[in-house]
Amino acid sequence: MAQHLSRYGPDTPGPVSRTRWKVRRLNAPNPLWGSNGVAFGPDGRLYAAQFLAGRISAVDTATGDVETVVPADGPVQSPDDLAFAPDGSMYITDLVPGRVWRRSPQGAYTLVCDQVEVPNGITCVGDRLFVNEMRMNGRLLELFPGSGGSPRVLTEGLALGNAMQLGPDGHLYYPHMVTDQVWRIPPDGGEPELVAEGVHEPVAVRFDRAGVMMVLSRGRAGIVTRIDLHGTGSRSVVTSGLAGLDNAAFDAENRMFVSSFASGGITELHPDGRTREIVPCGLDGPFGVTVDLAGTVYAADHYRVAGPEGGAAGGPDGVTTHVLRPFAHGISAAGGLLHLTSQYGEVSTYDPGRGTTRVRASGLRQPMGVCARPEGGLAVAEAGAGRVLALDENDTVTVLAEGLGRPVDVAFDAEGRCYVSDERLGAVLRIDDGHTVTVADGLDAPQGLTVRGDEVFAVETGSRRLRAVSLTTGEHRIDAEDLPVGPPPGTGPRTQPALFTHGMPGVPRPFAGLTAAPDGSLLLSANGEGTVLRLSPRSPGAGAHGAGQHPEGRPQDGGGAG
Numbered sequence: 001m002a003q004h005l006s007r008y009g010p011d012t013p014g015p016v017s018r019t020r021w022k023v024r025r026l027n028a029p030n031p032l033w034g035s036n037g038v039a040f041g042p043d044g045r046l047y048a049a050q051f052l053a054g055r056i057s058a059v060d061t062a063t064g065d066v067e068t069v070v071p072a073d074g075p076v077q078s079p080d081d082l083a084f085a086p087d088g089s090m091y092i093t094d095l096v097p098g099r100v101w102r103r104s105p106q107g108a109y110t111l112v113c114d115q116v117e118v119p120n121g122i123t124c125v126g127d128r129l130f131v132n133e134m135r136m137n138g139r140l141l142e143l144f145p146g147s148g149g150s151p152r153v154l155t156e157g158l159a160l161g162n163a164m165q166l167g168p169d170g171h172l173y174y175p176h177m178v179t180d181q182v183w184r185i186p187p188d189g190g191e192p193e194l195v196a197e198g199v200h201e202p203v204a205v206r207f208d209r210a211g212v213m214m215v216l217s218r219g220r221a222g223i224v225t226r227i228d229l230h231g232t233g234s235r236s237v238v239t240s241g242l243a244g245l246d247n248a249a250f251d252a253e254n255r256m257f258v259s260s261f262a263s264g265g266i267t268e269l270h271p272d273g274r275t276r277e278i279v280p281c282g283l284d285g286p287f288g289v290t291v292d293l294a295g296t297v298y299a300a301d302h303y304r305v306a307g308p309e310g311g312a313a314g315g316p317d318g319v320t321t322h323v324l325r326p327f328a329h330g331i332s333a334a335g336g337l338l339h340l341t342s343q344y345g346e347v348s349t350y351d352p353g354r355g356t357t358r359v360r361a362s363g364l365r366q367p368m369g370v371c372a373r374p375e376g377g378l379a380v381a382e383a384g385a386g387r388v389l390a391l392d393e394n395d396t397v398t399v400l401a402e403g404l405g406r407p408v409d410v411a412f413d414a415e416g417r418c419y420v421s422d423e424r425l426g427a428v429l430r431i432d433d434g435h436t437v438t439v440a441d442g443l444d445a446p447q448g449l450t451v452r453g454d455e456v457f458a459v460e461t462g463s464r465r466l467r468a469v470s471l472t473t474g475e476h477r478i479d480a481e482d483l484p485v486g487p488p489p490g491t492g493p494r495t496q497p498a499l500f501t502h503g504m505p506g507v508p509r510p511f512a513g514l515t516a517a518p519d520g521s522l523l524l525s526a527n528g529e530g531t532v533l534r535l536s537p538r539s540p541g542a543g544a545h546g547a548g549q550h551p552e553g554r555p556q557d558g559g560g561a562g
Contacts, residue, residue, distance in 0.1 A: 030282025030530030035259035037081030073492030132161030163204030369409030448514030
């Protein structure tokens, strides 16, 4: 059995409600916050970078045990790829601040270079170190950890570089993600050469132990293109079904292990497309959560819109990828449509039936929560600007309220009045004719917000509680505690990476969403462990605890779908 079933830590008891709710997880906790670059270390374990969480974990591929090696509260902010040198040193690309680090076998960190923009792919060739940039007109560079000399540019013009590797012919192979191409160049420099084009959404170039090139696709189908460059030149495609492949590594027995930026996990991928779970996949976040009138639950999960209840199309983690949708943070279902925000400035509407997207607004400052307005259109919490906005059916933007601290989520009551959670002010506010009225204050970093009947509910991410406030009497009640939201208990403060870096997306801020379902339950984004929690009203006469639940109100099974 894996050492850590949840990334939130093995000793956390799980959420508890001693009042009126039964708590159930709709999907299993995720051991990883997504999985990006992977490489086998000198100890035989597979090391996995987790960009969103700012940490690196070591995985025992025989047992599935996971150990955090580079913590989120260390100097590395946003690790995206890694490589090992012959002396056991780990080299890490820190994408958002534009740094490359060396971690010694003893665990000491040394800054190798801070002159790289959006560093991503990294590889060691003996004692030499090479890095490329994930941006348009990116560079491929040689760095000099020993001397600290200036980077040497091998080539420019990369159309978003990513995972690269030395091929059996002594050339460096790397993808151009935008143009669906694979290129190569000698480590000592020279003219880059186009190797393959028309490769499906390439994100990583890898070679197995026999020298056969494998190109991973970042698409939903999980395609791997096998190209025998130095043999027959044949090309074949394997479809794994693993959405959002990111990287791969081969062990001494030539077994292929892949990661997924979209859902995390580590999976062994056989040559015929069969898969074997090593570390389960799951939700990277989640961020916002919503439910339609039919009861279908949707979670905004940064790179995708996911269904935490699995179903026939779901994996063993109980999660279905509805659509790969970079970048999804706030979400609201209304009229058969999904309304989405991206913290990078966009509000859009996705039609699941047609598979089409309509951009409603762009250039906003970190929009977060979104909610359909009773009279039509949308309300959006623009966290970075301290405003609440309205978008009408023609996408005209007006300001409902401004001068707020950090508005995170919005909700409406039955009378059409708008409420907003303000994380910085620690308050829930009501908007009346452009002015704000305090409904509740003294809250600890409130984020997710919803109205159910005559009560408004807020997720206090600082104290990890669910607070209910009566809209008629103003009375407060704590309805759930020990919620797995935010960083794991005992984790030191993480340096929040920037939201943008050189025109590319950086790291989003966590958002623990909340919504009320048609059946009277509440749905909560437990972003600390990667689940969606359903809080259902206890049946009359259930006593101190509802059926199928721990006597203290904790989820009885400690995870898993159902």
